[in-house]
Amino acid sequence: MHTIKERKYIKMKIFKIEEGKAYFVSEDGNWELVNNITAQKLKHLISKSFYEDITFDEETDQNKISNPASRIIYNKLIDKLKSLNENKEDIIREVEQEYKQAFEKYSE
Amino acid sequence: MKKIDLHIHTKSTVSDSNFEFSMDSMIKFVEVNELDVIAITNHNIFDINQFNEISDKLDCVVLPGVEVDIENGHLLVITDIENLDLFNSQCESLSALIKTENDSIDYDQFTNLFKNYKDYLLIPHTQKDPKISQSTIEKFNENIVCGEVGSNGKWQVTYKNEHLLTPVLFSDIRIKDETKDDHDYYSVRNTYLECNEINISNLKDTLKVRSKVHVNKEKLEGFFEIGDNLLASTGLNIILGKRSSGKTYILERLAKSEWNNVKYIQQFELSAGSKNDKFDEKLNQLYDSMATEYYKEFDTVVKSCIKINNKENNLNINSYIETLVEFAKVESEKNEFAKAALYSSENYSIISIVEVETLIDAVTNIIDAKTEYKEIIEKYLIREQLVKLHNELLINKIGKQKSNIIINETNDVLNNIRLELKKHSNIPQITEFDIIKFAKDILRIKKFNELVEISKKEVTKKVDEEFGFKIIRKREMYTGPTDLNNVYKPRVKFGDAYPLYENPYEYLEKMIEIGVENSSIHKLFFKVTFEAQNQFDKKLSGGERSEFILLDKLKYNELDEVILLDEPESSFDNIFLNENIATKIGELAKTSTVFISTHNPNIAVHLNSNNIIYTTNDDGIFKSYNGEINSSELKGKYGVVSTKTVLLDLMEAGVDAYNKRKEIYKNENI
Numbered sequence A: 001m002h003t004i005k006e007r008k009y010i011k012m013k014i015f016k017i018e019e020g021k022a023y024f025v026s027e028d029g030n031w032e033l034v035n036n037i038t039a040q041k042l043k044h045l046i047s048k049s050f051y052e053d054i055t056f057d058e059e060t061d062q063n064k065i066s067n068p069a070s071r072i073i074y075n076k077l078i079d080k081l082k083s084l085n086e087n088k089e090d091i092i093r094e095v096e097q098e099y100k101q102a103f104e105k106y107s108e
Numbered sequence B: 001m002k003k004i005d006l007h008i009h010t011k012s013t014v015s016d017s018n019f020e021f022s023m024d025s026m027i028k029f030v031e032v033n034e035l036d037v038i039a040i041t042n043h044n045i046f047d048i049n050q051f052n053e054i055s056d057k058l059d060c061v062v063l064p065g066v067e068v069d070i071e072n073g074h075l076l077v078i079t080d081i082e083n084l085d086l087f088n089s090q091c092e093s094l095s096a097l098i099k100t101e102n103d104s105i106d107y108d109q110f111t112n113l114f115k116n117y118k119d120y121l122l123i124p125h126t127q128k129d130p131k132i133s134q135s136t137i138e139k140f141n142e143n144i145v146c147g148e149v150g151s152n153g154k155w156q157v158t159y160k161n162e163h164l165l166t167p168v169l170f171s172d173i174r175i176k177d178e179t180k181d182d183h184d185y186y187s188v189r190n191t192y193l194e195c196n197e198i199n200i201s202n203l204k205d206t207l208k209v210r211s212k213v214h215v216n217k218e219k220l221e222g223f224f225e226i227g228d229n230l231l232a233s234t235g236l237n238i239i240l241g242k243r244s245s246g247k248t249y250i251l252e253r254l255a256k257s258e259w260n261n262v263k264y265i266q267q268f269e270l271s272a273g274s275k276n277d278k279f280d281e282k283l284n285q286l287y288d289s290m291a292t293e294y295y296k297e298f299d300t301v302v303k304s305c306i307k308i309n310n311k312e313n314n315l316n317i318n319s320y321i322e323t324l325v326e327f328a329k330v331e332s333e334k335n336e337f338a339k340a341a342l343y344s345s346e347n348y349s350i351i352s353i354v355e356v357e358t359l360i361d362a363v364t365n366i367i368d369a370k371t372e373y374k375e376i377i378e379k380y381l382i383r384e385q386l387v388k389l390h391n392e393l394l395i396n397k398i399g400k401q402k403s404n405i406i407i408n409e410t411n412d413v414l415n416n417i418r419l420e421l422k423k424h425s426n427i428p429q430i431t432e433f434d435i436i437k438f439a440k441d442i443l444r445i446k447k448f449n450e451l452v453e454i455s456k457k458e459v460t461k462k463v464d465e466e467f468g469f470k471i472i473r474k475r476e477m478y479t480g481p482t483d484l485n486n487v488y489k490p491r492v493k494f495g496d497a498y499p500l501y502e503n504p505y506e507y508l509e510k511m512i513e514i515g516v517e518n519s520s521i522h523k524l525f526f527k528v529t530f531e532a533q534n535q536f537d538k539k540l541s542g543g544e545r546s547e548f549i550l551l552d553k554l555k556y557n558e559l560d561e562v563i564l565l566d567e568p569e570s571s572f573d574n575i576f577l578n579e580n581i582a583t584k585i586g587e588l589a590k591t592s593t594v595f596i597s598t599h600n601p602n603i604a605v606h607l608n609s610n611n612i613i614y615t616t617n618d619d620g621i622f623k624s625y626n627g628e629i630n631s632s633e634l635k636g637k638y639g640v641v642s643t644k645t646v647l648l649d650l651m652e653a654g655v656d657a658y659n660k661r662k663e664i665y666k667n668e669n670i
Helices: A039-051 A068-106 B023-033 B048-057 B081-097 B107-113 B134-143 B152-160 B200-208 B247-256 B267-273 B276-286 B288-307 B310-339 B354-367 B373-380 B383-423 B435-455 B481-487 B494-500 B504-513 B542-553 B579-591 B601-606 B643-652 B655-667
Strands: A011-018 A021-025 A031-033 A053-056 B002-009 B037-043 B061-070 B073-078 B121-127 B146-149 B166-168 B191-193 B223-227 B230-233 B236-240 B262-265 B459-466 B469-476 B527-533 B562-566 B593-598 B611-618 B621-627 B633-636 B639-642
Touching: A011 A039, A011 A068, A021 A039, A021 A068, A039 A068, A039 B310, A039 B435, A053 A068, A068 B288, A068 B310, A068 B435, B002 B023, B002 B061, B002 B073, B002 B121, B023 B048, B037 B048, B037 B073, B048 B061, B048 B081, B061 B081, B061 B107, B081 B107, B121 B134, B121 B152, B121 B166, B121 B200, B146 B152, B152 B166, B166 B200, B191 B200, B230 B236, B230 B593, B230 B611, B230 B621, B236 B247, B236 B579, B236 B601, B247 B262, B247 B562, B247 B593, B247 B611, B262 B542, B267 B276, B267 B542, B276 B288, B276 B527, B276 B542, B288 B435, B288 B469, B288 B504, B288 B527, B310 B435, B354 B383, B435 B504, B459 B542, B481 B494, B494 B504, B527 B542, B542 B579, B579 B593, B593 B601, B601 B643, B611 B643, B633 B643, B639 B643
Parallel strands: A011 A053, B002 B037, B037 B061, B121 B146, B146 B166, B236 B593, B236 B611, B262 B562, B562 B593
Antiparallel strands: A011 A021, A021 A031, B002 B191, B061 B073, B073 B121, B223 B230, B459 B469, B469 B527, B611 B621, B621 B633, B633 B639
């Protein structure tokens, strides 16, 4: 079982902006346009965020997303994942606490 | 000596379970038990007509009485026949006060009802529920001389303690209309008094002196009557005899007697229960609470997983993505519309033709004048010029009208375009999506799957020791749908669920779908069973299983007044019964009355029994005798038999066989 102390944090970029286009990392490790996001792919990103230290590009004047729809999707998803990232430790701690006694007992 | 029973019920009241009185049973009860004196003592009522009828039918002394609910205990109140009418009247008043099984009067009410209670025999429940408290007894002072106890064992203990009231033991029987053999009427609660003339005063005087009170005719301490001229010890009794000599008959009769609590362990219970599958089932039942305790944490985890609505979670995330993409598309398109000049442009105004039409009408009127004004007009205006003016005005109007057509068409197009532009400005809402909750549920499912994988690993562990045997707990995987059915009995389609056994969360979802109760699902991921092993770490043999079952049945005996064991040795490997059982029986006999039937006299010797009841079939006549093992004779209604002869006969298959073996033992230096 991974505990908070045992987990190795790996810096992993899951969202990027490149040449005016917005991308996210898919299950096979490739970059996909953010407009192609699906529920399954978002689930994968959420799962990934538990055991890896995720990073993402923020939009700047120098690094803008040219497509307005892409910009909206990108920024909304970043907000969600940011919120998850901020609460990640608490979530992991809470769930591990729920399972702690059971793992201790049945790991005979 | 007089044999008395002063606690007999003949009427069903709110304090009794329903029964119909039978005069035939009343007569038979008195006859079989050879009673000299009885008292009719129903709960808080007295039926004078029934009492008189009973008195007429019986040869023994019948005393009027009542069992009173006083200060939450029971008190027998008995009087002489001479007080019958007064007593009847007093009981009528009593009945008016006590209507339900929870009603009770207090001391003051009692003394008010029974003003002459000092002339009555008052017998409280002392070592018998519901007890009268010591403080209540003290209120009556010297008017209470004895106390009713609930068993022969308690009688013996109370009798030895001079500080306690003289104990008395009565049947407390309900005389019912039922079909019974004569032997079934025997009471096991009997009291004898060394008293001649029966009246309340004499009874009270006798009961004050404990040496005049007995529970058997022979006045033997530690023994009581069980009918058919037989005595039993309050400790350990061995019913000894060859096969088909009537041992089981005596046990069966004793099992039906009026004890507070009787435990009857029949021979087949041990042999049937010791079969492998039955034993395993029984063992797992015994350790069910330990299994429940072992599953506890897993049950908590399963219940929290059941609450995860994965389908709803998936719908939510799907809806979120769909509405997000739609929103983004529409929101971004709204900016382009806003840029369009047409989105915010105004319509063109129509050009008015009212003035030119007025002018055209005026010029037309001047040109077309036919009356006296024609000459005046032509004096100043040339007709030809007027016609030219009219035509030019007309051309002007037509030009304006043409422009208005174009303006209207243009405005229509503008309106349509703006309408379309406005439609695209209704931006859809993004569905709420709680990513924190969603993430927690994903993590819970992941953890659950990990936990189940760990828990499926086979583990055995000693968890208890019982009766000298080890109790092993085994945890292992389920092997298939049938294996699941052995644990969860209601018929569900385990065949549909088991294929998902390797995917715990999906397996869980399937269990819910096929209708397994939430309270039982946690037991279906890994199996927990218990096994008993002997000192060699092997599963128990048949004899060992019997021993375990017997000791388990004898485990909780605090409430057992009597314990009956039918030929226990036939189920064991060792015909002498091993030390565990012998020790246990010895312990039991200190607090309960134990009867063991056997055809092996060694058991009588080995167990240090207090009393032997010897049964024999003498040319079709069943005879029984009893006595202490170290006495020279055993006595019964058919006379006496030699104890030595009985033991030799049973042990050594007769004296001749014994003598032959004696030679062998001598030759072999045994």
